[in-house]
Amino acid sequence: DTGVSQDPRHKITKRxxxxxxxxxxxxxxxxxxxxxxxxxxxxxxxxxFQNEAQLEKSRLLSDRxxxxxxxxxxxxxxxxxxxxxxxxxxxxASSLAVGAQPQHFGxxxxxxIL
Amino acid sequence: xxxxxxNSPSLSVQEGRISILNCDYTNSMFDYFLWYKKYPAEGPTFxxxxxxxxxxNEDGRFTVFLNKSAKHxxxxxxxxxxxxxxxxxxxxxxxxxxxxxxxxxxxxxxxLSVIP
Numbered sequence: 001d002t003g004v005s006q007d008p009r010h011k012i013t014k015r016x017x018x019x020x021x022x023x024x025x026x027x028x029x030x031x032x033x034x035x036x037x038x039x040x041x042x043x044x045x046x047x048x049f050q051n052e053a054q055l056e057k058s059r060l061l062s063d064r065x066x067x068x069x070x071x072x073x074x075x076x077x078x079x080x081x082x083x084x085x086x087x088x089x090x091x092x093a094s095s096l097a098v099g100a101q102p103q104h105f106g107x108x109x110x111x112x113i114l
Numbered sequence: 115x116x117x118x119x120x121n122s123p124s125l126s127v128q129e130g131r132i133s134i135l136n137c138d139y140t141n142s143m144f145d146y147f148l149w150y151k152k153y154p155a156e157g158p159t160f161x162x163x164x165x166x167x168x169x170x171n172e173d174g175r176f177t178v179f180l181n182k183s184a185k186h187x188x189x190x191x192x193x194x195x196x197x198x199x200x201x202x203x204x205x206x207x208x209x210x211x212x213x214x215x216x217x218x219x220x221x222x223x224x225x226l227s228v229i230p
Contacts (some may be wrong), residue, residue: 004157011216031216038128041160042118042203042220095216100146100165100209103218105157 004106006092012112013082019031020078021109025094032075033103034067036060036090043091043105050073050097079111087113118206120221129230133191137204140185144206148218149189150177152201161201161202162189165209173204194228201225 013019013049025032030051036042047063048056050103051072053084061067071074079086089110127133127229135149145166145190150158164171164178171178176192192200202225205218 014197033217035218038202040222041219042205045219046151048217054193078123093157093218100163102148102160102163103216105150107155107157 004094004104006090006106006109009107010110010112013091014114015082015084017082018078018080019111020033020076021054021090021092021111023075023077023092023094023106025074025092026104028074028096029094029104030097031095031101031103032069033093034075034077034086035093035097035105037089037091037108038087045098046090064080082111084113087111115140116146116221118177118204118219118221119135119202120202122224123222124225124227126227126229127194127226129196130193131163133198133226135191135202135204135226137185137187137189137190137225138185139206141206141208141219142185143208144219145181146207146209147178147187148207149176150203152177152200152203152223153218156204183225191226195228196228199228200205201218 019085034046037043049069089108091108093105095101095103122171149164151162205219
């Protein structure tokens with residue numbers, strides 16, 4: 001059973017640049033989530049997909065952020081015109097779409113803005 | 115407004131003893147609760163969950179207790195082992211309101227150190 005895979009593991013970029021992260025969920029999981037975690041905090045919800053449909057977005061997800069899951073499999077999270085405050089760990093999780101199912105997390109992409 | 119609170123940032127326990135990690139929540143709509151363990155440079159790993167229709171769930175050395183009237187849950191680890199040293203996150207979600215996203219709301223975590 002392959003777990004949730006995220007790429008890249010680390011990304012360092014200059015302020016104002018665009019970045020894109022990829023998440024490959026566990027293969028049979030219909031639901032896919034993005035979270036952001038900063039130092040000393042728990043993960044915070046960003047957005048959620050069921051298959052290819054983006055069903056909910058947090059207020060944390062400003063218009064500089066966009067997420068896609070084009071074929072209901074992998075997902076991408078893009079941040080445009082990055083700012084210092086975007087520095088964080090971006091976590092992807094997936095789960096089955098039946099009843100109460102735990103979300104399983106990848107190891108995250110750590111974004112550092114110079 | 116923090117809806118899930120873990121008031122102890124850290125906890126130290128001797129190997130072989132019981133570790134008790136606590137979590138309080140304010141949103142009475144929460145009906146599914148989970149505990150995750152996190153090692154440095156890794157994502158959170160699911161440990162155990164409990165639905166609001168139960169007050170206890172056990173899996174090996176891990177037991178979660180839910181007290182709905184007090185809006186409190188706890189994770190018991192018995193016996194504690196050095197490999198249990200990690201940050202533990204409590205999380206909650208609303209499954210059955212029809213709102214639909216199943217997003218998790220996390221506490222800030224408790225760092226557990228198990229001393230050999």
